[in-house]
Amino acid sequence: MPVPTEVASSVTPEPEPPRKRQRTLYEASTQYKNWRFSKQQLSSIRTSLNEAAVAAIRDTFEADSPGSSSDVSFLNADEERLLVKFYASKIPQLCGACGFPEEVEATAVSYLKRFYLKNTVMDWHPKNVMLTALFLATKTANQPIPIDAYVSRIPKTSPSDILDLEFLVAQSLGFEFTVWHPHRALWGVWLDIQSLPDHPKEDIEEVYKTAKTHVRASRLTDAELIYTPSQIALAAFSLASPNLASLWAHSKDSSNVLQVIEPLKQMILQDSHPPDVEAVRDVDRRLKLCKNPEKVIGSKAYLARKAQEEKTAAEKRAKKAEEIRKAMEENDPFGEHIADEKKLDEAVNEALEDDD
């Protein structure tokens, strides 16, 4: 989160351009360090995750009843992405119903996307993860509501559905909860345009509104995982009013950014539509069959896994108890030390007696 280093009436007389080797505040954030990928990297991460998950689930099926996994059609990476996108599009509706501000909504969408870069849909269904991500977002964006109030607004959920996943979501995010959002950058662009010497005073509000819708649309794409929030904001603004955007970019000496955001603009226009409900329903139906049985509470595989874990834990405990018992009984509880001293004593006495 950008820390306001100085108030408007700043102490330093003349702000300086960056020196070489001086890092920017954005570069110090975890969003820059850990959650920034290229398009290629994103797709490779998703496919490898998907393949690993399919292999694991296949094994579980095989262990349960050999041969059953051959006719199960697992999801592929694109279908997973579709499902995630669908549930991400549900978040704004939920936020509107509960009255959460835009920050919460944006944070929740980010969390959902990041979670599914580390986990697969077949292990954890997005419905519950979406609710958990939203609950977590209310907390990290400083708009917390009690779990009971939250659950009462959402039909057919109980607190444990959400709270069970909360730690998992946090862990998958690497406990990095701060997300930099484009809508604040967009507001900043709008304010800063007013400081341009020759800005047109009319219609800026309309432009701003349009740009805002573009930013909202961009949340359904992978934009925030590839570009920085200010670039997304500039792209949205540019879609709304290319002239103003280029004017502003020029004034910031960053006209090369305009080229960078061209593909981003395409992405916002093309990728940001919520997926077709029919397709999603289809995927969901198939998901029911290829879900990872280990994660379903009450299934055989789950119980087997639990038993396995119990066994290892019990073994560890037994080993430790054994160690302690040995120390107490077979050795002197105070250690070998004193026993040796006694022997030394006897030896000394003997030597003295023999002395003549």
Place this chain on the structure above:
Amino acid sequence: MATKTNIGGWLRGTTVRKGGSNSNPRSTAGTPVVQSTSTTIFGGGVKDPSGRVSEFSVHRLFTLGPAPCPICQKTLRKLAFTPQTFEDLQVEKEVAIRRRIAKEFNKRREDFPDLRSYNDYLEEVEDITFNLINGTEIERTEERIAELRRASAQLTSANAARELEYAASLQAAEEAEKLARQQRALQAQKEEEEEREERERERMKVIELLERSEMSEEQVKKEVERWRREREKKRLAEQRRQQQAAKTLRNRAAAQSQMLPDTPHVPLQDDYYAWQDKYTMLPTYIDPSHGAVMQDREGIMRAGGYRIEEAWERAIRSAVAGLDVMPIDDEEDQWNGTLGEGVTVEGAGNVVAASA
């Protein structure tokens, strides 16, 4: 309290009952029966564990001189009777013996060349004590005591003297502190009184001056002011003198105690670039989305020190944050961004464009 044999029960005091009369035929109705409390029960030099004697009886029996004990015929003196502090007579006896031994055998660890000999000495002493308490080998034990006493007469007396000194010094310190406290209290009192007197004197002076009525009210006031200032100066001088004295005292003490040098604290200084040169703040902006805040500047919107200017600055900073951070380009080497002109590549391979 009936015992098995009540021979000598009058001596032992076992026939003393609360509120009852002695069954002892010798005691007349006039003799008051003492209530048996711990302060009145005496443990005497009797071997019998329940050998308690009441103070009255002791007085009665031994005023005329030493008399033989009816059981063991040992002569007892009144002086030998001591008040009992412990419920259990055994404990009382042991404590008495240990007290006597401790007076005689008071060598310390420093008096011995090594730990072994010290422990041997302690064991010897404990041996003697044990024998005395349980009445075994009394003669031999007494011999040993005499021997040891002879062997270390000087050391014993030296140790005894040292302990006395220590106790005396403790007391002296306590007294000194008490004295200091008293002094301070006196001082405070004196100061208070002085203040009161001064005020009195001032008033008197004012009255005097007015009475003289040669000067006008103004002049009187000025006089009083001048007078007050003089006194202030005197008081300050006095204070300063005292402080100086205290300081020199402290310095002397500090020099003696050799305080360690205090290394100056270097605060954490991070050196981030915050894009201050990329924007200039206007005093106000057109911001319809925050109309309520701008109208109610000094009211409820000011809670928690919120200032809309800070929010604007933060927004504008987000707008320029990371504007020049190029997305990861797959075609080139994975960690290199596209290089523009006059840019430096930072550690993570991402570029901050210097001012072009």
